[in-house]
Amino acid sequence: MRQSCPVPTDSPPDPVAQLAWLRGPEGTAAVRLAAQLQHDGLDLLPGIARLRAGVGPERAGPAWELARLRARARPVFGDDADVLLLTADTLEQAGRPELATRRAIRLLAAGASSVADLGCAAGTDTIALARAGASVVAVDRDPVARELTAANAEALGLAPWVRVLAADVVDLVAAAADGRVAGCDAAVLDPARRAGGRRQLDPDRWSPPWSTVTALLDRVPVTVVKVAPGLDHERVPNGIEAEWVSVGGSIVEALLWGRGVSTTWRRATLVRDGAVHEVSADDDPGPAPVGPVxxxxxxxxxxxxxxxxxxxxxADATLVDPTIAYLTSDGPAESPWLSSYRVTDVLPFNLRKLKALLRARGVGRVVVKKRGSPIEPETLARQLRGPGNDSAVVVVTRVAGAPTVLVCDPLPGRLSP
Ligand SMILES: C[S@@+](CC[C@H](N)C(=O)[O-])C[C@H]1O[C@@H](n2cnc3c(N)ncnc32)[C@H](O)[C@@H]1O
Structure with a gap:
């Protein structure tokens, strides 16, 4: 989710009181009006002015903001978005509900009936767990997060299965025993990996930190932890399954599954066009062999x-370079995991020669892809633009250690800007 631009408000109210007002009848009516004004195309300032007339200056901004956040959440959260209470921060942190459901189902299939959502934020995981049939203890040290989760569970009819708890996850995990935490027989932990608007690359600086992640994995076997997709494999403890999930060509989450749920060493999961594809291995299969393009x-x-x-x-593909994740073979791949391009030319990286080659081919528009090269794809694509009507994929990479360009035909439908 993108960062929001702040909406002007006239006073800095208590955020929890503000959320309580937004949930009440006046707030609900104000958010409905804001959504209508936004739907009618009113810009921020005239929209706020119209709202102020109805609800007063200090309420107009929050109502406008919530209507805007719900509209932004709609493509991911569907109809739920119309009733969810959100803040810009919690929407930014929220995972995808369909993936939260997938995780919830896997935890419950491992025999859990009660699950602690350790760091609930706006309650995406809590909602998925309760819908999947768990009773949930939703924990957060942030009062705004607790208010949001309580409100969202209630708005979706899930309140009977959700208890919201103010606690520090570090303490709860330190006290975990007999495979249980916060009175539950399973846990979801999604540490905050941003601070001060910046991504925290060092897991020791997540909140809660890495030491709490490993302690939870050791103490509560039916557990899933969301981690950064770039997590070093060396950090994954023995006996823990690590899974990377991608949707639409991007990794959307990386997970560590506790020993009571793990069934393999590593898993890659791809969600595409409603289908789920998985590849897994019980041991490191090693890299693909290296061979010529x-x-x-x-x-x-x-x-x-x-x-x-x-x-x-x-099986028959080889890497173009031991350090580069491009594969090559004699034919197109029949695999959802690979996008295949027919290679027409392989040449050492040289801008002048590349331009001449593309002109000679009648190529006027290219998509540039790169791996292992410092070039800027957009800049190079502009430099290579020409009068020709054809298009091509230009791949700038290293082949056997040397800076190399591979000119490829795009497969029909695969050339995306
Ligand atoms: C990344 S968010 C969770 C997002 C949530 N799983 C979702 O998909 O909407 C992390 C949450 O953990 C909470 N948190 C961070 N450290 C904590 C701690 N030590 N104790 C309790 N809560 C904590 C933060 O306040 C934040 O709400």
């Missing part, structure tokens, strides 16, 4: 690359 180049899904399972999806 052949007639076709394959770009693997990023979750497949991160999981280290690339060598499993194309």
């Amino acid at each position: 052949r007639g076709w180049l394959h770009e693997p899904d990023p979750g497949l690359i991160r999981s280290g399972l690339m060598s499993l999806v194309a």
Whole structure:
């Protein structure tokens, strides 16, 4: 989700009281009016002015903001978005509900009936767990998060299955025993990985930190932890399954499954066009062999690359370079994990020669892809624009250590700007 631009408000009210007002009848009516004004195309300032007349200056901004956040949440949260109470921060942190449901179902299939959502934010996981049939203890140290989760559980008719608890997850995990935490037999932990608007790359600086992640995995076997997709494999404890999930060509989450749920060493999951594809391995399969560039180049899904399972999806394919995640083979790949491009030319990286080649081919528009090269794809694509009517995919990479360009035909429908 993108960062929001702030909406002007006339006073800094208590955020929890403000949320309580937004949930009440006056707030509900104000948000409905704001949504209508936004739907009618009114801009921020005239929209706020109209709202002020109805609800007063200090309420207009929050109502406008919530209507805007719900509209932004709608494509991901569907009809739920119309009743969810959200803040810009919690919407930014929220995972995808369909993936939260998938995680919830897997935890319950491992025998859990009560689950602690450790760091509930706006309650995406709490809602998915309760809908899947769990009784949930939703924990957060932030009072705004607790108010949001309580409100959202109630708005969706799930309040009887949700208890909201003010606590520090570090303390709860330190006290976990007999496979249980916060009185529950399973847990979801989604540490905050941003601070001060910046991504925290060091897991020791997540909140709660890495030490709490490993302690939870050790103490509560039926557990799932959301981690950064770039997490170093070396950090994954023995016996813990690590899974990378990608949707639409991007990794959307990386998960560590506790020992009571783990069934493999690494898993890559791809959700595309409503279908779920999985590749897994019980041991490290090692890298694909390296070989010369052949007639076709394959770009693997990023979750497949991160999981280290690339060598499993194309038996006859080889890497173009030991350090680069491009595969090559004699034919197109029949695999949802790979996008295939027919290679027409392979040449050392040289802008002048590349331009001349594309002109000679009548190529006027290119999509540039790169791996292992410092070039800026958009800049190079502009530099390569020409009068020709044809298009091509230009891949700038390293082949056997040397900066190389592969000119490829795009497969029909695969050329995206
Ligand atoms: C990334 S968000 C969780 C997002 C949520 N799973 C979702 O999909 O909407 C992390 C949450 O953990 C809470 N948190 C961070 N450290 C905590 C701690 N030590 N104790 C309790 N809550 C904590 C934050 O306040 C925040 O609400």
